[in-house]
Amino acid sequence: MLRQPLRRRRISATSRIAVLGAGSWGTALAIQFARAGHPAVLWGHDPTQIAAISSARSNARYLPDVAFPPLLEVTADLKAAVTGADDVLISIPSHGLRALLTALSTLPLRRLAWATKGVEADTGLLPHQVAGQVLPASVPTAVLSGPTFAREVGAGLPTAMTIASADQTFAQRLAETISTDTFRAYTSTDIVGVEVGGATKNVYAIGAGICDGLRFGANARMALITRSLAEMTRLGLALGGRSETFMGLAGMGDLVLTCTDDQSRNRRFGLALARGETAAAALRGIGQVVEGYNAARAVLRVAARLGVPMPIAEQLAKVLHEGADPKAAVAALMRRPISAELI
Numbered sequence: 212m213l214r215q216p217l218r219r220r221r222i223s224a225t226s227r228i229a230v231l232g233a234g235s236w237g238t239a240l241a242i243q244f245a246r247a248g249h250p251a252v253l254w255g256h257d258p259t260q261i262a263a264i265s266s267a268r269s270n271a272r273y274l275p276d277v278a279f280p281p282l283l284e285v286t287a288d289l290k291a292a293v294t295g296a297d298d299v300l301i302s303i304p305s306h307g308l309r310a311l312l313t314a315l316s317t318l319p320l321r322r323l324a325w326a327t328k329g330v331e332a333d334t335g336l337l338p339h340q341v342a343g344q345v346l347p348a349s350v351p352t353a354v355l356s357g358p359t360f361a362r363e364v365g366a367g368l369p370t371a372m373t374i375a376s377a378d379q380t381f382a383q384r385l386a387e388t389i390s391t392d393t394f395r396a397y398t399s400t401d402i403v404g405v406e407v408g409g410a411t412k413n414v415y416a417i418g419a420g421i422c423d424g425l426r427f428g429a430n431a432r433m434a435l436i437t438r439s440l441a442e443m444t445r446l447g448l449a450l451g452g453r454s455e456t457f458m459g460l461a462g463m464g465d466l467v468l469t470c471t472d473d474q475s476r477n478r479r480f481g482l483a484l485a486r487g488e489t490a491a492a493a494l495r496g497i498g499q500v501v502e503g504y505n506a507a508r509a510v511l512r513v514a515a516r517l518g519v520p521m522p523i524a525e526q527l528a529k530v531l532h533e534g535a536d537p538k539a540a541v542a543a544l545m546r547r548p549i550s551a552e553l554i
Contacts, residue, residue, distance in 0.1 A: 225248065225249055225250070226249050226297040226298055226384075226388050227249065227250045227251075227252075227295060227296050227297050227298075228241070228244045228249050228250070228251040228252070228296060228297070228298050228299075228300060228388070229251070229252050229254060229292045229293050229296035229298070229299045229300070230244065230251060230252070230253050230254065230300045230302060231254045231289070231292065231293075231299065231300065231301045231302065231303065231311065232254070232255070232301060232302035232303040233253055233254065233255030233257075233260060233261065233264065233270065233273075233285070234273055234302065234303070234499070235270075235273035235274060235361035235362070235499070236302050236326060236359075236361045237253065237255075237300075237302030237303070237326075238253060238270045238273055238274050238277075238361065238365070239274060239277075239361035239362075239364040239365045240300060240302055240326060240355075240364070240389075241253040241283055242274075242277060242279065242280060242283060242364070242365055243364055243389055243391070243394055244283075244388065244389055245279070245280035245281075245282040245283035246280050246367070246391060247388060247389055247390065247391050247394075248282070249282065249388055250282050250284075251282060251283045251284070252283075252284045252285065252286055252291075252292050252296070253283060253284070253285045253286075254285075254286055254287070254288075254289060254292035254293075255285070255287060256287065256289075257287065258287040260272075261285050261286065261287040262287075264285050265285045273361065274361065274362065274365040276365075276366075277365040277366065289314060289315075289318070290318055293315065293318045293319065293320065294318070294319060296321070297321055297322065298321065298322045298323075298324060298384075298385060298388070299315070299320060299321075299322070299323050299324070300323075300324045300325065300326065300355070301323070301324070301325040301326070301327055302325070302326040302327065303327060304327070304329070304500040304502065305327050305328065305329025305330065305331060305332075305338065305410075305502060305506075306329075306331075306332060306500075306505070308325070308327050308329075308331070308338055308341055308342075309331065309341050309345065312341065312342055312345040312346060313345055315346070316345055316346055316347070320346070320350050321350075322350065322351045322352075322353075322381055322385075323342070323346065323350055323351070323352050323353075324352065324353040324354065324355055324374070324376075324385060325338055325342070325352075325353075325354055325355070326354070326355040326356065328356060328406075328409035328410055328412075328413065328502060329409070329410050329413070329502045329505075329506050329509075330410045330506055330509040330510055330513065331509070332505050332508075332509050335509055335512050335513040335516070337403065337406040337407070337410065337450075338354065338406055339352060339354060339402050339403075339406060351376065351378040351381040352376065352377075352378075352381075353374055353375060353376035353378070353381055353382055353385055353402075354374070354375050354376070354402055354405050354406055354409075355372060355373070355374050355385075355396075356372065356373055356375075356405045356406070356408065356409040356460075356461040356465065357371065357372030357373045357460040357461050357464060357465055358371075358372070358460055358464040358465045358467070358468035358469075359372050359465075359468075360468070360472070360474045360475075362474060363474075364394065367393050368393065369393050369394075369395075370393065370394050370395070371394075371395045371396070371397065371460055371464075372394075372395075372396055372397070372460060372461075373396070373397050373398070373399050373405055373459065373460045373461040374386050374389075374396050374397070374398055374399070375398070375399040375400060375401055375402045375404075375405040375406075375461070376398075376399075376400065376402065377400060377402065379398065379400060382398040382399070382400070383398055386398050397459075397460065399456065399459075399461075401452055401453045401456045403447065403450050403451045403452040404447045404452030404453050404456030404457060404461070404462070405452075405456060405461040407443060407446055407447035407450060407452055408443060408447065408456065408457060408461040408462040408465055408466070409461060409465060410502075410506055410510060411439075411442070411443040411446065411466075411506070411510055411524070412439075412443065412465050412466040412469050412470075413469065413477045413501075413502040413503030413506055414477075414503040414506050414507045414510060414524055414527055415435065415436070415439035415442075415443075415466060415469075415470060415503075415523065415524070415527075416466075416469035416470045416475050416477035416478045416481065416503060417477045417478070417480055417481040417484075417501075417503045417504070417507075417527060417531065418435055418439070418470075418481060418523060418527045419432060419435055419436065419469075419470035419471065419478055419481060420475075420477065420478040420479060420480060420481020420482040420483075420484070420485065421481040421482075421484055421485045421527075421530065421537050422435055422481070423478075423481075423482065423485070424481060424482040424483075424484070424485020424486060425485045425537060425538070427541070431541070432470070432471075435470070435523065436466060436467060436470050436471075438523060439466060439470075439523055440457065440462065440463055440466055441553075441554045442520075442521045442522075442523055442524060443457060443462065443466070444457040444462070444554050445519050445520070445521070445554055446510070446513065446514055446517070446519050446521065447462075448554075449514075449517045449518075449519045450513075450517070454554075476497050476499055476500075476501050476502075477501055477502065477503040477504075479497055480493050480494070480497055480501045480503070480504065483496060483497075484530070484531075484537075485537070490504065490531060504531060507524060507527050507528040507531050507532070508528050508532060510524055511524055511525060511528055522544060522547060523544065526540035526541075526543055526544055527540070
């Protein structure tokens with residue numbers, strides 16, 4: 212007898228979603244929620260950009276080939292976007308997170324999530340720590356992360372990611388709300404591990420770009436990725452994360468994706484540096500935020516405070532911010548004392 216396919220159980224048949232941040236990833240997430248059958252509103256701070264998006268029913272700058280579903284609206288009014296939303300999802304660069312959270316703290320929030328990856332430069336805080344300083348403890352929060360490129364999500368290609376929250380019901384609800392036949396979300400309670408993976412992988416992706424741009428070869432690339440995974444895991448464990456998280460989508464998955472595919476801004480930045488471009492010129496050429504550039508120093512400050520050795524991140528920071536020669540950085544790593552292969 213043929214078995215009938217299992218139906219996905221829904222905690223809530225329909226939820227209203229507000230996605231804050233009209234860049235490539237925010238746009239892709241808003242499209243995905245709307246495709247899943249949920250009314251969604253995409254907010255952006257630039258009224259001119261939002262007016263153009265509204266008129267074209269697409270984001271010509273970031274996802275020009277993807278038409279907006281009927282359930283997706285856009286607005287430049289933050290209060291209007293948030294009011295009445297069941298879930299609010301932030302998708303902006305990490306340097307703007309605190310300011311946006313501060314603005315949201317005066318508005319009615321039921322539940323809040325973010326897809327922001329990085330470390331606050333001045334404080335070394337992860338996104339959930341910044342949120343903890345700004346928002347009432349009564350607001351359930353979650354983080355979305357994993358091996359995802361906005362263009363592929365926008366195109367409806369198969370994708371999987373992780374949603375982590377201390378509130379397991381919220382994580383499950385959000386996972387069910389965003390999931391479709393081409394998009395699958397897994398849940399976790401390890402917010403720290405998921406955020407550390409998202410913050411550090413961008414640093415190492417710059418290194419992978421430099422490595423490939425200088426034609427160091429496949430051996431070097433895989434050594435870099437493997438030992439980078441060990442470094443991010445060490446830092447994550449020291450901060451209270453769980454080791455299994457770094458073997459999953461938000462750890463190894465996101466690291467490998469970002470290090471090996473040229474859709475990654477951080478990898479392209481590394482490739483540009485290998486061609487001899489200055490950091491300023493490379494950043495201008497990419498035209499979007501390269502999170503790993505500033506994250507390199509912020510991550511090292513956190514590691515130093517905790518006494519966690521991160522030699523690859525340390526050498527990358529010297530290349531990015533002190534003008535060190537990449538070949539000299541590789542030589543310094545290779546000359547380190549011989550040791551057992553441990554995390």
